[in-house]
Amino acid sequence: MLNSILLMLxxxxxxxxxxxxxGIGGGMIITPVLTLGMGLDIKYAIGASLIxxxxxxxxxxxxxxxxxxxxxxxxxxxxxxxxxGAIVGALLTGxxxxxxxYLLFGLLLFFxxxxxxxxxWGKNSDQITHQDDKLAQDLRLNGxxxxxxxxxxxxxxxxxxxxxxSIMFGAGIASGLLGIGSGAFKVIxxxxxxxxxxxxxxxxxNLMMGVTAAxxxxxxxxxxxxxxxxxxxxxxxxxxxxxxxxxxMQIMPTxxxxxxxxxxLLYLGFQMILKGFGVSI
Numbered sequence: 394m395l396n397s398i399l400l401m402l403x404x405x406x407x408x409x410x411x412x413x414x415x416g417i418g419g420g421m422i423i424t425p426v427l428t429l430g431m432g433l434d435i436k437y438a439i440g441a442s443l444i445x446x447x448x449x450x451x452x453x454x455x456x457x458x459x460x461x462x463x464x465x466x467x468x469x470x471x472x473x474x475x476x477x478g479a480i481v482g483a484l485l486t487g488x489x490x491x492x493x494x495y496l497l498f499g500l501l502l503f504f505x506x507x508x509x510x511x512x513x514w515g516k517n518s519d520q521i522t523h524q525d526d527k528l529a530q531d532l533r534l535n536g537x538x539x540x541x542x543x544x545x546x547x548x549x550x551x552x553x554x555x556x557x558x559s560i561m562f563g564a565g566i567a568s569g570l571l572g573i574g575s576g577a578f579k580v581i582x583x584x585x586x587x588x589x590x591x592x593x594x595x596x597x598x599n600l601m602m603g604v605t606a607a608x609x610x611x612x613x614x615x616x617x618x619x620x621x622x623x624x625x626x627x628x629x630x631x632x633x634x635x636x637x638x639x640x641x642m643q644i645m646p647t648x649x650x651x652x653x654x655x656x657x658l659l660y661l662g663f664q665m666i667l668k669g670f671g672v673s674i
Contacts, residue, residue, distance in 0.1 A: 405630020478565020
């Protein structure tokens, strides 16, 4: 029992750091550790994964709000699309063939990974968008943040608002229908399509993840799929790791964030395409 608690603490710290930096849930780390490493039933692993997302969001969002890195208006706007999409996805369970969604979102992840590679190799890999977008201005989605790596205030504009909203609606459907996390899709919607800088995209995703996961975690809690002996030590480690990760992210070069994020996107895309063909890894 003691070894399991220590393992959960260590895994929690690592998941918290990675989740806070990249704005993604820790399911891809936690689920294999719990199912393959500890022989835990998949439903308990998913319950623990949801707790991980909430803990990551809680630990990181406080720092990002304090330092004004995340874009609260974008978060609340896109959360509408995700929540409605999740409800639609749940209603479509048993009606819509999930194969198409697996393949579609797998290809989207590959596209976004390729787009990040392009930004990584380009001379202006993270050029900030300043073009006027009427819808973004009407909704007051444009923002600014202080980059602690560059030591300057950065103003940015938000574009392609309908596209970003549509991506998040689709991600919500996939989340409700397939039971997958949508942290990577949140970052994709903001960074790839809405042309937000990666740091506000990641920090805003952290806030949104917690809101989305809280609703699902309630269901898992009442059906007994959340084990306190697993969730509590892991959550404690994650909160500490997320607080540390939120500090690391703000001083980290954006280029390094992309280098870390690209293989994760490609892995998730590959995994989803394989699931579309009935292969699980």
